[in-house]
Amino acid sequence: MNRLVAGFVLAQAIFTASVLALRAPGGAGVAGNLVPGEDPSAAWEPRVPLRSGWTHVIVHHSASATGSAAHFDRIHREKGWEGLGYHFVVGNGSMTDDGRVEAGGRWLEQRDGAHAKPEWNARAIGICLVGDFEKSDPTPAQVASLEALCRWLCRRCGIPPANVVGHGATHGNATLCPGRRLDLGALRTALAR
Numbered sequence: 001m002n003r004l005v006a007g008f009v010l011a012q013a014i015f016t017a018s019v020l021a022l023r024a025p026g027g028a029g030v031a032g033n034l035v036p037g038e039d040p041s042a043a044w045e046p047r048v049p050l051r052s053g054w055t056h057v058i059v060h061h062s063a064s065a066t067g068s069a070a071h072f073d074r075i076h077r078e079k080g081w082e083g084l085g086y087h088f089v090v091g092n093g094s095m096t097d098d099g100r101v102e103a104g105g106r107w108l109e110q111r112d113g114a115h116a117k118p119e120w121n122a123r124a125i126g127i128c129l130v131g132d133f134e135k136s137d138p139t140p141a142q143v144a145s146l147e148a149l150c151r152w153l154c155r156r157c158g159i160p161p162a163n164v165v166g167h168g169a170t171h172g173n174a175t176l177c178p179g180r181r182l183d184l185g186a187l188r189t190a191l192a193r
């Protein structure tokens with residue numbers, strides 16, 4: 001490789017790295033950011049071949065007023081986990097845009113989640129909406145983004161809308177997650193249309 005070519009390759013590598021850095025706020029391996037209205041197909045597509053065997057989508061709330069993929073990534077690493085336990089995070093305008101969908105590393109690399117009981121983590125895609133839906137409603141933008149994301153996931157992974165469930169439904173109702181103010185029945189009805 002001559003010097004000119006080497007220089008070009010280096011410049012290209014720097015450009016690629018800077019683009020990736022822009023797409024990965026907080027170094028959380030987060031990419032695929034999306035706000036409602038944008039085309040999700042490219043942003044949500046994993047970086048590796050789609051795993052077969054995703055059977056369910058489990059919806060969570062963060063039970064906190066604020067959050068983002070980078071924020072939860074840090075908290076989960078402090079617990080000794082391999083980064084963000086959810087596959088997706090839907091922001092509420094606190095630490096990311098209202099309704100913004102962030103795809104985490106576990107989705108982009110098609111790894112098991114760390115968001116539910118062990119028997120669910122290998123087959124259920126975990127989505128966390130920022131907020132405490134026992135105390136307050138999800139924002140309209142969050143509800144719209146959740147529906148768009150679930151619609152895409154159901155189609156992409158062949159998951160029936162009936163298998164989009166709340167965390168409590170997979171946990172013997174031992175958790176209030178994702179909160180009574182998030183209407184998953186309405187979501188499933190919308191997805192089935």
Ligand SMILES: [Zn+2]
Binds near residue numbers: 060
């Ligand atoms: Zn949960």
